[in-house]
Amino acid sequence: MISIEGVSKTFGRFTALEDISFEIADGRICGLVGYNGAGKTTLLKMIAGIYRPEAGRITIGGVPVYENESLKRRLFMAQDDPYFLPQGSLQSMALFFSGFYPNWSHKTYRELVDFFELDPEARISGFSKGMQRQAALILAFATMPQYLLMDESFDGLDLSKRNQLKSIMFEYMKKHGTNIVISSHNLRELEGLCDYIAIIRDKRLSFATTVNEMRKRRTKYRVAFLGGNGIEQLRGIQARNIMRDDDSYIFTWDGGADELRKRLESASPLWITNEPMTLEEIFLDEMEDKEYDIATFF
Numbered sequence: 001m002i003s004i005e006g007v008s009k010t011f012g013r014f015t016a017l018e019d020i021s022f023e024i025a026d027g028r029i030c031g032l033v034g035y036n037g038a039g040k041t042t043l044l045k046m047i048a049g050i051y052r053p054e055a056g057r058i059t060i061g062g063v064p065v066y067e068n069e070s071l072k073r074r075l076f077m078a079q080d081d082p083y084f085l086p087q088g089s090l091q092s093m094a095l096f097f098s099g100f101y102p103n104w105s106h107k108t109y110r111e112l113v114d115f116f117e118l119d120p121e122a123r124i125s126g127f128s129k130g131m132q133r134q135a136a137l138i139l140a141f142a143t144m145p146q147y148l149l150m151d152e153s154f155d156g157l158d159l160s161k162r163n164q165l166k167s168i169m170f171e172y173m174k175k176h177g178t179n180i181v182i183s184s185h186n187l188r189e190l191e192g193l194c195d196y197i198a199i200i201r202d203k204r205l206s207f208a209t210t211v212n213e214m215r216k217r218r219t220k221y222r223v224a225f226l227g228g229n230g231i232e233q234l235r236g237i238q239a240r241n242i243m244r245d246d247d248s249y250i251f252t253w254d255g256g257a258d259e260l261r262k263r264l265e266s267a268s269p270l271w272i273t274n275e276p277m278t279l280e281e282i283f284l285d286e287m288e289d290k291e292y293d294i295a296t297f298f
């Protein structure tokens with residue numbers, strides 16, 4: 001269990017994160033989501049024990065992680081800008097990591113090198129961005145971490161490699177019941193992968209919940225009105241993200257269909273249907289972006 005209790009982080013006078021609290025149970029794949037600059041990397045670095053929180057505390061399996069050497073050897077953070085030894089190859093990195101991580105598996109390392117078809121003797125700095133990402137992931141999994149923190153790990157990978165990475169994550173999770181936290185600003189990437197989501201917004205935790213609960217929070221409806229127009233009624237019931245689509249409106253609303261039918265009665269709805277929301281739609285709905293009049297920019 002990863003437990004984050006009232007955690008804040010400042011850099012000089014700048015507050016990056018404020019009073020974050022949530023728990024990630026063992027065996028979960030948690031998606032840490034937020035826009036650019038939301039504080040995802042900062043939080044991951046605190047979970048990894050790289051940064052010390054100014055307030056609050058983070059424990060893993062009940063013990064604090066900061067300056068906890070033995071815990072850090074069972075945990076791996078696959079950074080967005082992975083570290084490699086200067087002039088390092090996969091082989092030299094494997095040697096380097098095998099000395100630090102007691103669970104290092106040379107078998108897993110060899111399997112993954114073959115799987116990704118990378119040359120273990122080549123200089124990693126000569127690899128493309130996507131290949132460097134793959135090299136970092138090979139090393140990450142070969143340390144056989146009990147806790148795996150992944151910062152934007154899908155970035156730079158092509159579609160087939162992304163799918164392969166998802167399969168590897170599932171397989172690793174199935175065999176080792178590890179705890180994986182993956183940050184992303186792309187919910188589409190996390191669909192079908194994560195069973196727990198934490199959203200950071202304006203330096204604070206917006207919410208952290210299971211994906212099932214998240215889907216129950218909000219429903220996307222489609223409604224058609226007799227006579228075509230019902231926008232005022234929809235605004236009146238605080239429908240969100242209202243969009244017109246031919247003769248119907250699509251919007252999100254927090255309540256159930258029966259209640260909605262009752263609330264819209266005066267506008268004579270012809271029919272009301274609901275549709276499943278993707279994680280991305282729930283995220284965008286939650287973020288409620290400011291509206292800009294882009295036409296005035298130029």
Ligand SMILES: Nc1ncnc2c1ncn2[C@@H]1O[C@H](COP(=O)(O)OP(=O)(O)OP(=O)(O)O)[C@@H](O)[C@H]1O
Nearest residue numbers: 011014016034035036037038039040041042043185
């Ligand atoms: N070492 C640092 N020194 C000063 N400010 C920092 C430092 N690291 C992060 N910040 C600031 O903290 C905020 C959060 O940054 P962070 O990298 O955690 O965001 P992020 O959610 O990972 O963003 P992105 O999706 O763009 O990678 C940003 O405003 C950033 O400028």
